[in-house]
Amino acid sequence: MARSSSLLLVCLLLLPFAGQAVLRIPQSYAGGTPTAGTPAPMVLPLFYTPPNATKQFPLPSQPIHLQRREMPEKSSSAVNAHMRLYDDLLTNGYYTTRLLIGTPSQQFALIVDSGSTATYVPCSTCEQCGNHQDPRFQPDMSSTYEPVRCSVECTCDVDNKQCIYERQYAEMSSSSGVLGEDVISFGIESDLQPQRAVFGCETSETGDLFNQHADGILGLGRGQLSIMDQLVDKGVISDSFSLCYGGMDIGGGAMVLGGMPLPPDMVFSRSDPVRSPYYNIELKEIHVSGKRLDLSPSVFDGKHGTVLDSGTTFAYLPKEAFVAFKDTIMDEIQLKQIPGPDPSYKDICFSGAGSDVSLLSEYFPAVDIVFGDKQKLSLFPENYLFRHSKVRGAYCLGIFQNGKDPTTLLGGIIVRNTLVTYDRHNQRVGFWKTNCSELWKRLHFNGLPSPAPSPSENSFTSENLSPSLSPSEPHNYSLPGQYRVGVITFDISLSVKYWDLKPHIIEFTELIAHELEVGVSQVRLINFTSSGNGTLIKCAIFPSGSDFFSNTAAVGIITRLIEHRLQLPADFGNYHLLEWDVKPPKRSWKQEHLLGVLISVAVILLISLSAGLVWHFWRQKLQAQGAYRHVEAAFPEQELQPL
Template identity: 60%
Template sequence: MAWAPTLILTPMFLFLYLLQSHPAASTATLLHGGSHPAMVLPLYHSPPNISTSSFSNSGRHLQRSTSNSHPSARMRLHDDLLLNGYYTTRLWIGTPPQQFALIVDTGSTVTYVPCATCEQCGRHQDPKFEPDLSSTYQPVKCNLDCNCDHDRVQCVYERQYAEMSSSSGVLGEDILSFGNQSELVPQRAVFGCENLETGDLYTQHADGIMGLGRGDLSVVDQLVEKGVISDSFSLCYGGMDIGGGAMVLGDISPPANMVFAHSDPVRRYVLKKFRDGNSPYYNINLKAIRVAGKPLPLNPRVFDGKHGTVLDSGTTYAYLPEAAFVAFKDASTFLVQIMIELQSLKQIRGPDPNYHDICFSGASSDASQLSNTFPAVEMVFGNGQKLLLSPENYLFRHSKVRGAYCLGIFQNGKDPTTLLGGIVVRNTLVMYDREHSKIGFWKTNCSELWERLQETGTPPQVPSSGKNSSAKLPPNEPSNYALPGVLRIGQITFDMSLSINYSNLEPHIPELTEFIAHELDVNTSQVHLLNVTSKGDSSLITWAIFPLGSANYISNDTAISIISQLAEHRVHLPDTFGNYKLLQWKIEPPAKRRWWQQQYLVAVLAITITMIVGLSAYGIWWFLWRQRQQTVNSYKPVDTAGPEQELQPL
């Protein structure tokens, strides 16, 4: 595990094995290849009728390209880089559909989920895929275009990644669904059914991988080969404070001020594992890096070693060749030292003593203000266009010190590849225009982008197994945040992960409860903390939202509002609590209660009033009785000279 900040739970793929004292590593390394029919994935779309008044500077919708008639699959992204090290989307496989949370990874070329037969798969977010429960599943039989199992009956796959994790299993074909708000209808596709996983793949919370790289088994390649989408897709990762984002499979009209870099689809690198000599990765023609307007003193060829400069959405941080990393560190640290001398910053230790992170304290806790403290960085492409990187594109928050940040750019061991992970494209729409061999970058608020994607087309049907099929999307994935079949909701329960340990969180639980109530627009009395557990530098909290007062249920509108705010990361908490992530949620019907239970507040109030009236009457009686007793048997002073007298009892 190299340069993994303490608060990162299970960062994915190349981010782990890539620093100074560790062997060099590049992007995910394929062990075997194979080619099969198209595979597709589930997507999810934004609620309709949402105001677009908050759209960025261009003041218009992002639209599907009109250059062709292909539909697009629009998918919501979940999670964030801080807590997870990756982003996931939702995919449904089979008939009826089985849901999975998959890491979106441009450095992988196969999509896979744990199979029910897997005895060496970890415990993930969702149950394993059960082929026997899908009426549309078929194994991919051994053929000349694939690697076969020992009995030469079924096609198999095997993938190994740079951080030494691995996945292997069989290939199957089934219907993959993109969610009922996508233009793209469910498709039959080939995917991997895992029988073995090791390393971080075993321990991660996500179920599996959604491969977006170039290759026969890639989601994008299969959809393009089937002719159902154009040869393009886009990703937009949320920022430092708010996770989530959006993904589009298919073409969109690029914003007018989008910056483009050339991407060579046939870049050749002599490696036995790539027999055709083509790299499956998405590279860009990076020529220079500027820090505070000053170019680093580097030969442009430093960014062209091995795989060149690769964009990998499955990697958390950025990794530069040794010469580039040293130059970047020296330049940025020099400028920060000036701030230190002005006493506005101070260099401190990193969050994990096992790593020598370069960290500074004393900056604003508001990510939008970091440009006032840290230098701007620009990436200059071969065509002369430049991409401006904000501090959130090369810094990560210190998990133990408020207002402290650490460099999220490291040395890629001895590997000459330049690897740009998710941190570099926070709040940046990245369009992978494979058809025109270019990649576009557009700075925007990715957490809000989902709401600005224009609705087009009609929602497709989910896969059907026949006339008696009752297949539908699971209720845990909001469909326009509608709650079909739920008439009344007794309570909403949800699990939240906070990037703060329990010892620091415990004294602030009442304060946190009030913030949760305020953000969800409910009464504080409705918010109940059910459970808190500590996991490293994070805390896992289970909350419940109950009906208000004597009400027996929560209205559907209120429930939808609560769920959408949580799922879209629109709940804003103070920096004291770090970042949060919604892990899962569920709704429960009202409990069946007797009349006196349903009217318990009225009953309690009535009993309270009766007791008050009774006590008041007793008090008046006792006062009058005492006055009478004092009149009849008044106390006499104790005369030390006379006989002792016993004081009258009160």
């Protein structure tokens, strides 16, 4: 769901476990850092989402009690479920992870949202669903799918005798459908075994939900329908989860469902589940260049307090706090102030800082946020700035005034390259600066995070990305002068014979798509050549939903290839990247005949005034579609009462 500031749902109608708000706060929790005899965490990769979405927080409603099957006994050993994150904040506005549903499994890219308690995907019966990343869920194709019948307390579709849900969001988008139960898997890299869980099967969606590229929502909030609550109730994970978002230019990251060993220098803030239905923290002070802003701590405690939301892109402060922060920042910065990327908004932007993220601290001040127990989290410039989309080397403040709402809302930009642990068992949230794009590897292979002092060390710059595969070159990649890429091709060699590989071509294609974080339909295996005991393969990656890859997306794919990040099962042997190439987007008919088109339009304009007006408004519409926008205020979601 495209969102400028957040992804919080407004729950209209349903079970309390279907909303982006806290529907029911458990009286006890089973988790935290795993110890002997407690289940271990599940780690999932994250993906990125657009910065132009607004999120609202739902209010708690009366809990709905579902009849449950007998739950398995508590796991006797800790299990880590590692899942990657995909996408990034500026390009997409959200992060996604991959979830598999059904038998055989059907894959979906779901937005990771700590402000939501509902998980849902488009259903094959949906008459009003957008064109998303993956095919819709087909209940009839899953041998393990069961509808949630109206024998439980829920809103019921009398004709079909099946529980239904409906969600409406503040930006006027909505989701509705039926509730089903099926086997949910967390990927081949996760140690957590597939589990049965209840989720929403969409039959209608509107607004940003309809237009977003991601398939649906993965709800991590508190509530019976939350994937977290369901897994905790089954005793398969501890009552804790962690998210780690990549940096300004890299994106990606990792997600852990369940407890995990925490770094000794992690900074914590108390999170009161009674104070607010959302994950909140005790923000008391903000320091700029070591100087405390002259603000009363109560300014951060209005309405819902200070809410931490993984589905929100930017950060939003109450008016008094925003003015103090903005004025102090502007006094500290000696760069030239320039207009923002969209004249419709009064963004505060500066030019002249260059493109290297690791050098931004030379131009922008350090910012610290202080919690109730005086613990301090230091922010790098990438934690409060976003790149100007039209001026190279320019940056804009990613912290805005939250309209007239006194709530403080901290979105993903604040926690770039920060491991955030939502320790629900101990009612606290922990923060630890690290390189989130590399954290996935450390979690997957070592089981423990390791420090990465500068989160910008591996950030991409726009210096030089060359097809050269020399391992001695620095890891600063970009595509010089190439802002759009049509097709990415690469040749790899596998240490298995072609005849052994042939029966597994489809599986191999799916693995390539998974590792490069693209859809299976985007991957084409163009040619196979037998070479001794190995196989040479030429592959092509095509864009999905448009005629080109953005520079950021192309660099992400190429980097995973160059740095040999593909993790293939042993059955496919070892692989070696031989070469890669990028091709520009194919020129459309209009581009090929641009002059003729312009002449024809000019003739039509002269002949008919009405046609001229049509052209004028059509052109304005096209320009508006690509316009950058952010919300003027971000409010907590409101969960509406049943209709």
